[in-house]
Amino acid sequence: MQAGLLSTYQHPVRNRNGLAWALSALLMAFYLLLYFGKENYDAKDALTRYAHDPLNLLIVKLGWPTGDNGSLWVFNKWYLYAALYTLGMAIGGYFMLKKHGNSRYHRLRTYSLVSVQAILGFMLPIALDFAHRPAWYFSYFFPLKYDLFFPYNLDHMQATVAAWFIFGSFVGIPTLVYFKGKRAYCSWICGCGGLAETFGDPWRHLSSKSDRSWRIEQFSVYTVMFLAFAMLGMVLADGLSAPDSPIHGWANHYKEWYSLAIGAVFSGVLGTGLYPLMGTRVWCRFGCPMAAMLGLIQKFGRFRITAKKDMCISCGNCSTYCEMGIDVRAYAMAGKDIKRSSCVGCGMCAHVCPRGVLKLETSKDVGPHGEIQVWTLDL
Ligand code: SF4
Ligand code: SF4
Ligand code: SF4
Numbered sequence: 274m275q276a277g278l279l280s281t282y283q284h285p286v287r288n289r290n291g292l293a294w295a296l297s298a299l300l301m302a303f304y305l306l307l308y309f310g311k312e313n314y315d316a317k318d319a320l321t322r323y324a325h326d327p328l329n330l331l332i333v334k335l336g337w338p339t340g341d342n343g344s345l346w347v348f349n350k351w352y353l354y355a356a357l358y359t360l361g362m363a364i365g366g367y368f369m370l371k372k373h374g375n376s377r378y379h380r381l382r383t384y385s386l387v388s389v390q391a392i393l394g395f396m397l398p399i400a401l402d403f404a405h406r407p408a409w410y411f412s413y414f415f416p417l418k419y420d421l422f423f424p425y426n427l428d429h430m431q432a433t434v435a436a437w438f439i440f441g442s443f444v445g446i447p448t449l450v451y452f453k454g455k456r457a458y459c460s461w462i463c464g465c466g467g468l469a470e471t472f473g474d475p476w477r478h479l480s481s482k483s484d485r486s487w488r489i490e491q492f493s494v495y496t497v498m499f500l501a502f503a504m505l506g507m508v509l510a511d512g513l514s515a516p517d518s519p520i521h522g523w524a525n526h527y528k529e530w531y532s533l534a535i536g537a538v539f540s541g542v543l544g545t546g547l548y549p550l551m552g553t554r555v556w557c558r559f560g561c562p563m564a565a566m567l568g569l570i571q572k573f574g575r576f577r578i579t580a581k582k583d584m585c586i587s588c589g590n591c592s593t594y595c596e597m598g599i600d601v602r603a604y605a606m607a608g609k610d611i612k613r614s615s616c617v618g619c620g621m622c623a624h625v626c627p628r629g630v631l632k633l634e635t636s637k638d639v640g641p642h643g644e645i646q647v648w649t650l651d652l
Contacts, residue, residue: 286549287475293549301546307354308537352399358468359395362387365471372474378620378633382460386467394464409434412462415442416501417563419536422508423528447570453635454576455567456618459557466557466617468545469596473553477596477621480552486598490558490615497535498565504531535560554596558615568614575635576618582608584630591622591631605630 286292306327366383373379389412398408407429415421421438430438449457459466469477480486504527511524544556557564578601585608591601597615601622604611611631623631 297549304542355395361472369474385461390464450567450570451574454618455571459617460619469553473548476548478593480598482600493559494565498562501562572614578611579632580605581630590625594621594625
């Protein structure tokens with residue numbers, strides 16, 4: 274455990290006590306129900322059919338009948354989930370800003386995260402569904418949205434929508450990250466990161482800063498990235514192969530396995546369920562293939578955190594508050610700039626530093642020895 278901000282650990286639910294374990298179990302149970310509960314809804318007999326399925330029962334009670342047969346044609350569990358998710362982000366964002374809202378950077382990125390989720394992650398997909406159009410989530414890109422190029426999506430994808438996702442996945446977001454760092458997506462746009470930054474803020478200090486967890490992180494996150502791109506290759510090969518090719522069977526098994534193990538269990542059940550025990554970025558650190566891909570770009574890009582030399586008093590606040598498990602203090606003590614692929618640019622390390630040692634920088638201006646000038650401030 275890092276020194277500094279020790280009161281963080283004395284709060285109930287924030288120090289891995291029994292309550293935190295119970296909350297973690299509750300979150301995991303919720304995600305298990307969500308992913309493995311029933312899909313279809315018919316108000317006529319839903320109340321009896323789902324009598325033993327609390328989440329679906331809740332949906333039926335919250336949903337409204339439309340049409341003569343009372344079918345809940347628009348209000349399914351994924352929209353209820355999106356509503357709860359957005360609400361959780363809005364409430365979490367409110368409390369996060371009560372603590373850190375004196376920073377313009379945190380105000381703007383929190384407004385951005387909650388707005389993107391509310392508009393692109395909640396309202397627009399429901400509006401599209403009402404209009405009998407495919408309900409796209411325009412803020413998610415490959416490889417985070419791993420099924421984007423699965424046939425059941427491609428079959429309904431118009432050319433303009435396909436262009437948006439292909440451009441965003443392979444050109445737009447990577448370019449943005451090259452110039453502005455991963456923060457442009459992970460701390461301003463992405464809904465998964467958004468939940469971590471708002472609802473998950475009370476547990477951000479629980480991420481391990483040990484070398485061991487860093488080694489595990491590097492192994493696991495690049496493995497998942499490899500698996501995601503292997504799946505894309507398989508989907509393409511499947512599409513191009515002859516109808517009787519065995520590739521169809523392999524591709525289907527692989528897609529099912531990935532959807533279950535990575536898409537549901539890793540990112541949802543564990544990624545969010547472990548917030549109260551392992552911090553808020555378990556999925557972002559150890560599993561997200563987009564984190565790995567964007568991290569490699571960030572490594573060669575302009576973003577870095579500069580540390581003023583001989584200013585650090587080793588209080589440890591920065592490391593304590595780093596949700597990505599980066600031991601920021603070690604860099605600051607050594608007077609070294611931080612250029613880590615895992616950094617999501619949340620800016621919390623700079624915000625909680627009592628000496629103003631750290632700055633988030635993206636300028637290409639460099640000093641005589643290649644270092645970023647500290648006056649090229651870019652928050
Ligand atoms: S690491 Fe992945 S899931 Fe996390 S915020 Fe970034 S893109 Fe989203
Ligand atoms: S190093 Fe700083 S900006 Fe990067 S993830 Fe950690 S706290 Fe956020
Ligand atoms: S960089 Fe700032 S917050 Fe981090 S240990 Fe040094 S003085 Fe403390």
